[in-house]
Amino acid sequence: MSAPNLIDIARRAGVGKSTAARALSGTGAVSESTRAKVLRAAEACKYRANTAARTLRRGHSRLLGVAMSDSTSRGFLSFAVTAQKLEGIAHGAKWLGYDLQLFIEDLEDVEALRRLTIEKDVRGFFFNGHVQPAVLDLLKRYRIPWIGLNWRHADRPADPHCWTDFAHAGRTLSGHLAAIGCRRVLSNDWLSAAYGPYADGLRAGWQAAGRAASDLVILSGYDLRSGARFSAEIERALDGANPPDGILSSFDGGVKDIYRALRERGLRPGADIAVATFDDLEVAANLEIPCTAYLQPTFEMGETAVREMDRLLTQAQRGDVARDIPGTLNVRESTRLFQARNRAETH
Incomplete structure (x- = not known):
């Protein structure tokens, strides 16, 4: 069977040959929806661009670099x-x-x-961790494109970045707890200061559900992610006069602290108190009562960053690169049980 060609891609995508060529090469005017359609068609046809020929025609490479710090701890690349x-x-x-x-x-x-841009003809860089502002400013001066993946400096919102829509994460989690019947929720928040407006999202989701602002208690600070301080705040809330019936953790490791505090008081995680978390890493799904969790769109983040880099490299009107990508909520027993109990009590 012969390899698929441009006509095959165009036919499958339902576009003209020239449109397919522009979408695949990253040159010329093509809408994002059309480009995405052509790329899906190319993937379905198992099409592979001839990068060597393209490099000869254009006089430069198609090499992109993922730059990691030489001080990164061992095992960082295997982190989920x-x-x-x-x-x-x-x-x-x-x-x-x-x-x-x-x-x-x-x-x-x-x-x-x-x-690297001179000797290896690297066209642009993706950074997986923080880079000092002075370095970023020099990269801009040298006209070297770069994009941060799931990070940016809080005081530099215009820097190129693709990351989780943290406001969407907050809205989704608080809205879910309200939807299953929670009337008072305790949440920690270490994300807003370091990343995006997670707490604003929590408030927006809670308010949209018609809940009183005073019934959403948000504890802010990195030292409240998990551990002794977070545990102490959970215990204080549970032992108080108006305890929560839902608890949110902004770090999946904090769910263990929540479960422990509940069990010490004879409360069943998920059944008596609803629990949910950001992010869905190694912990949440593997607890004895699997925890509902907001999954960051890390795979989509990487794909989007490449599309944005392609736009920076090929289009005259570049615009800003600031993409907030929504994740998904994986609903598990830690909130299903609470919802089922509420339904049983109302019937």
Whole structure:
């Protein structure tokens, strides 16, 4: 069987040959919806761009770099969030005909990054962790494109980034607890200061459900992610005059603290008190009572970052790169049991 060609892609996508060519090459005017349709058709046909020929025609490479700090702790690449982002980048690069290489560098040395663009013809960088503002400013001066994956500096909202829609995460979690019947909720929040407006989302979801603002208690601070301080706040709330019937954790490791505090008081996690968390990593699904969790769109984040990088490299009107990508809620027994109990009590 012969390899699929451009006409096959165009026919499957329902577009003209020239439109398919522009969408695949990243040149010319093509709407995002059309480009996505062509890319899906190319993937379905198992089409692979001839990057060598394209490089000869254009006079430059199609190489993108994922830059990791040389001070990154061992095992970072195998961490679930990092691995999923890398997988998304790899798929996005494949679909758009880019090559991809991982570089481990001193990310405080902008000249090291600049040398990569000269010696290896790297067209742009994806950063999986924080890079100092001074380095970012120099990259901009040197006109070296970059995108941060799931991070940006809080005081630099215009920096190129693709990350979780933290407001959506907050709205989804608080709205879910309200929908299953929770009347008073306790939540910790370490995300708003370091990432995005998670607490604003919590309030918006709670308010949209018609709940009183005073019945949503938010504890802010990184030291309240999990551990002794978070446990103490949970215990104080449960022992108080107006205890919560729902508890949210902004870190899945904090769910263990919640479950322990509930059991010490003879309360059943999920049945007596609804529990949910951000993010859905190794802990939430593997507890004895699996915990409802908001899953970050890490795979989609990587794919989106490549599309945005392609836009920066190929379109005259670049615009900002600031993509807030919504995740999904995985509903499990820690809220299903509470909802079932409420339904039984009302019938």
